[in-house]
């Protein structure tokens with residue numbers, strides 16, 4: 001199926017403001033149906049979840065539909081989809097409950113490729129329990145995180161392995177299935193940060209071997225909230241702190257307070273939008289697989305074009321080198337500050353921010369300190385004209 005980027009772009013009101021957006025890894029633009037679903041939920045008669053009044057049913061239906069949508073997106077179980085304010089908040093919450101049984105001698109493995117949201121909660125939980133943190137490094141020259149790097153850290157005392165599905169800094173997509181297989185052999189649970197990956201690939205949590213899989217709808221065209229997908233049977237074994245009158249049901253007992261119904265409706269609409277990119281055939285999961293494959297092919301073509309054209313620019317280093325990666329490039333410049341490039345491009349309506357984007361361990365490991373570089377992120381709405389503007393802007397800046 002051919003990918004009609006002009007039709008995709010026409011669904012995004014924000015693009016009419018004229019900027020070329022390469023800032024998707026920080027948060028994507030939102031298509032009209034997502035905004036409409038948020039507004040429709042806010043303006044419908046709505047109450048707390050229940051089945052007695054129509055207003056209660058609206059709230060309940062929105063939540064159940066959003067669980068089904070996210071489950072279709074990542075091939076998970078709707079009964080194990082937990083919603084929250086953000087991936088960071090959910091990971092902190094889950095780190096506290098998962099670490100409740102850890103003690104001195106227990107171990108947790110984190111990687112230097114990860115965003116800090118999949119590092120610090122585990123480091124702090126381990127410190128609170130007297131457990132040990134083991135760090136897996138990646139190869140700064142290639143950007144690869146070898147499964148054996150994680151494997152050599154595993155022991156019979158490893159309780160959890162936290163690993164990213166894809167780096168939000170350099171795009172590396174580690175072999176998560178191989179890493180989680182090793183973790184499972186050692187008897188450890190796996191927590192996979194899918195925030196960056198979910199926006200760029202077809203995800204199947206079972207194929208990844210993710211016991212817990214976290215993602216954030218605002219990275220895949222949806223509203224600002226987070227979710228974690230877990231097998232309901234695993235959730236049943238975990239008992240977070242909760243209010244006395246709040247339900248003990250799963251997954252609700254992990255969702256403190258009232259859910260943002262309007263954002264959940266927007267999340268469903270975002271999943272439906274992505275499914276729509278896969279054409280009309282088949283159930284939503286089948287359309288999502290086709291839609292994400294089309295997005296991946298489109299984004300990859302643009303990434304290759306950018307990389308080829310950057311090769312001709314003197315003094316530009318592409319730090320994203322892994323064999324398997326998302327269309328997310330980190331650039332550094334000989335003798336020049338990436339933040340200046342960011343500001344220069346912004347002045348020309350090209351949004352490609354500079355920084356380390358909370359992947360501070362990865363940035364340091366690459367020898368870039370906390371400064372990072374200039375990040376170019378592609379999204380389903382990126383097109384060749386955006387890329388023309390980016391490359392022209394970079395050439396102009398480098399010539400100053």
Ligand SMILES: Cc1ncc(COP(=O)(O)O)c(C=O)c1O
Nearest residue numbers: 086087088115117168195196216
């Ligand atoms: C890879 C990755 N993990 C985690 C996060 C944190 O997500 P949230 O903003 O939902 O807490 C981000 C946000 O940029 C991210 O890119």
